[in-house]
Amino acid sequence: MATFKFLLYKSNVKRDGLYPVCLRITKNRKLKYISLDMYAREDQWNEEAARYKKDKRATPNYEKYNALLTHYEERKDSLLRKFTEGRVDWTLNQFEEQFLGVSKRGKVYDYFLKHIGILKETNHIGNAKAYERTLHVLGKYDKKINERLFQEIDLKYVNAFNVALEKDRCCGNTRKYYLKTLRALLNKAIKDNEASRITYPFGNGGFEISSLEEETRKRYLLSEDLTLAKNSYQDDYTMEYTRRLFLFSYYCFGISFIDMATLTTQNIEKLETGEHIVYKRQKIKNQRGVKTIKIPVTETLREILDWFKANTPLVGNYLVPVITKNYRGEQLYNHIRSRYVRYNKNLKKLGKTLGIERLPLTSYVSRHTMAMTLQNQSVSREVISQVLGHTNLETTNVYLDSFETSVVDKVAELL
Structure with missing residues (x-):
């Protein structure tokens, strides 16, 4: 049996004679005091009623304070009913956590900042930046985001947010990016008991993020352009350095710029078949079951490294x-992001220097070209998926479906 009482915590008096108003819980002969961020002097407090005295001369705002205490009492009763219905033999710490958790629930902006801080502290910087960008965009659309409660982020809100982004000429994939990040935050907030599923705007019957996806043009080099990139040594140092970075990515199974940038000598391992560059993709390395990618250090790769x-x-x-x-x-x-921007600018210059007119060179072109080259050599999609570092074949299928045109070309010849 547990007992509850609002009282003045006499062991912690302030210099001005004010005592903290606390909720005292007694269970199994153990005590827990929960501070309510309220204060009173002894002459302002009615011990028997466990409320502020009804005296405006002593406490001008006693009605407001007592109403707040009644609100806390209702919250306590609601939490006890929840424990009873769930047949939970709660602990004092468990009660305190959920009692205070309820009082802190709701602020979207605060939860965003808290989550971003945790990601940065645990060195998930790229992920933190994704949440920062989404919060910034939400702030442009919603001037009251600082005060917005989770219960207000409903289907109507998300639909309006999507329309606002579309009016700003954000493409479907960009809108998908922001809404996926918002959905991830809501899912975490629900898990942390900071938000409710009642107003959850996604899922069955909710906003379909997948409907925003647009097929992007696959950016790969034709074989003659790839040959140019491989064999055209540049007298200009910056262009030659850029060309070799591009080829390094290509020969490393289309390794991304950030993964390429952070490779060290510790990533080179001697295996049964020789030296390999062994790493996990930064983008998914913290997901369960992510496998390492093993790249043989061929003579060509060795020459570039040298x-x-x-x-x-x-x-x-x-x-x-x-x-x-x-x-x-x-x-x-x-630092890596700034170098990435510079790298892509140099790639565009290199493409023009080489006379590649079909498309501008970017860091993605090396990855897409590698995948296309393997597919044209009849390498199975399972193998291509493995070297790309995809966690499932479905991702690879989406990646490659619009690459292959040779089969369609042959069909057209039959007409």
């Missing part, structure tokens, strides 16, 4: 010359 070692200022034990200082955490992430 060129980097002889001609570029490698920092520490990094394999490629992207990171130029010993940064950590968010500073490192921002």
